[in-house]
Amino acid sequence: MKMKLSNRVKAVPPSGIRKFFEMTLGMEDVISLGVGEPDFVTPWHVREACVYSLEKGHTMYTSNYGLIDLRKEISNKTKGTYKIDYDPESEILVTVGVSEGFDLALRAVVDPGDGVLIPEPSYVSYKPCTIFAGGEPVVVPTNVENDFKPNAAEIEEKTTDRTKVLVLSYPNNPTGTVLKKKELEEIADVVVEHGLTVISDEIYDRLTYEGRHTCFSALNGMRDHTIYLNGFSKAYAMTGWRIGYACGNPEVVEAMMKIHQYSMLCAPITGQMAAIEALKNGEKEVRKMTDEYDQRRKLIVKRLNETGLACFEPKGAFYAFPSVESTGLTSEEFSEGLLKEENVAVVPGSVFGDSGEGFVRCAYAASLEDIEEAMTRISRFVSKIDVSSEE
Numbered sequence: 001m002k003m004k005l006s007n008r009v010k011a012v013p014p015s016g017i018r019k020f021f022e023m024t025l026g027m028e029d030v031i032s033l034g035v036g037e038p039d040f041v042t043p044w045h046v047r048e049a050c051v052y053s054l055e056k057g058h059t060m061y062t063s064n065y066g067l068i069d070l071r072k073e074i075s076n077k078t079k080g081t082y083k084i085d086y087d088p089e090s091e092i093l094v095t096v097g098v099s100e101g102f103d104l105a106l107r108a109v110v111d112p113g114d115g116v117l118i119p120e121p122s123y124v125s126y127k128p129c130t131i132f133a134g135g136e137p138v139v140v141p142t143n144v145e146n147d148f149k150p151n152a153a154e155i156e157e158k159t160t161d162r163t164k165v166l167v168l169s170y171p172n173n174p175t176g177t178v179l180k181k182k183e184l185e186e187i188a189d190v191v192v193e194h195g196l197t198v199i200s201d202e203i204y205d206r207l208t209y210e211g212r213h214t215c216f217s218a219l220n221g222m223r224d225h226t227i228y229l230n231g232f233s234k235a236y237a238m239t240g241w242r243i244g245y246a247c248g249n250p251e252v253v254e255a256m257m258k259i260h261q262y263s264m265l266c267a268p269i270t271g272q273m274a275a276i277e278a279l280k281n282g283e284k285e286v287r288k289m290t291d292e293y294d295q296r297r298k299l300i301v302k303r304l305n306e307t308g309l310a311c312f313e314p315k316g317a318f319y320a321f322p323s324v325e326s327t328g329l330t331s332e333e334f335s336e337g338l339l340k341e342e343n344v345a346v347v348p349g350s351v352f353g354d355s356g357e358g359f360v361r362c363a364y365a366a367s368l369e370d371i372e373e374a375m376t377r378i379s380r381f382v383s384k385i386d387v388s389s390e391e
């Protein structure tokens with residue numbers, strides 16, 4: 001018998017990133033600028049802390065909220081960096097990555113039919129998770145002319161009396177866009193005016209290359225409107241450890257904890273132990289990795305522009321988002337052709353929303369040598385298109 005699946009799940013296509021990742025499997029000599037994952041290994045002292053915790057026999061469940069020592073470190077970090085105070089007892093929940101945090105946040109606040117504003121291009125999970133939570137995704141398209149920044153007026157225009165949530169995610173995946181404090185303050189006015197809840201995914205907060213990151217919940221009046229999400233995957237090169245956290249007022253954190261308690265119990269203790277060490281002693285490596293990403297960023301943007309793929313300057317995360325319009329190919333045709341002919345994996349911008357069409361995402365979480373080689377291949381691929389279109 002064929003099992004009957006839920007219509008809600010059937011309505012959501014599988015992740016477009018995954019499709020390209022799977023195409024690379026079994027291929028040799030592929031340079032991947034496809035997956036949004038640091039190429040660094042988790043710093044040794046963090047791995048060592050984990051090994052030591054296992055040797056000491058820390059293999060149990062933790063509190064549903066997460067280890068209190070980790071919550072205290074998260075509270076210190078948030079206070080030290082953004083001057084915003086979250087009580088480790090009641091206002092911080094340790095999650096299985098930001099991915100779980102995002103899902104919990106939506107499920108804690110969204111009722112069937114509630115509108116969730118999502119500026120696009122955006123991270124691929126936001127729309128599907130909204131649908132799984134019973135909400136209605138409402139896209140706020142952005143464009144390259146404005147460096148893919150949503151502005152307050154555009155957000156307000158899409159807001160109706162059904163709108164409950166605004167998703168913000170800066171520095172942004174896939175564009176690398178960062179919003180300035182003033183731009184965020186203008187959005188904050190709309191949030192107050194319409195009583196919105198903001199889910200702010202700030203997983204790339206440490207990866208900014210010009211100026212300091214502004215934490216949305218630290219803006220005047222935003223603490224009570226915001227569920228602040230962050231994690232260890234990107235800044236500490238800890239994707240496989242699956243540790244993130246959510247901060248907010250006690251009611252919303254308790255509501256999220258309730259779902260987490262029944263579905264997940266707790267985040268893995270080994271990862272939590274490692275995360276404590278990362279927060280206590282990981283600063284030097286974070287800075288080193290960020291400096292390295294910055295060098296790669298400059299190289300890739302320069303080479304893409306030289307190749308004729310116009311690329312605006314990303315100010316954060318580790319993605320460049322060049323236009324491929326000059327080639328006459330769609331973003332999917334470009335990505336497939338590049339992979340088949342030159343063994344370079346990038347992700348078509350269309351998987352991040354309709355406004356991503358005409359662009360491709362190149363993750364520069366790869367070594368300088370690999371980026372150089374990938375750019376040589378991309379350049380060859382583009383010149384071949386030029387020649388064939390002249391024939």
Ligand code: PLP
Pocket residue numbers: 036096097098099100123169173201203231232233239242243244
């Ligand atoms: N949020 C954004 C914007 C991301 O780009 C990613 C991963 O690429 C995630 C969340 C997932 O993070 P985690 O590994 O903490 O679940």
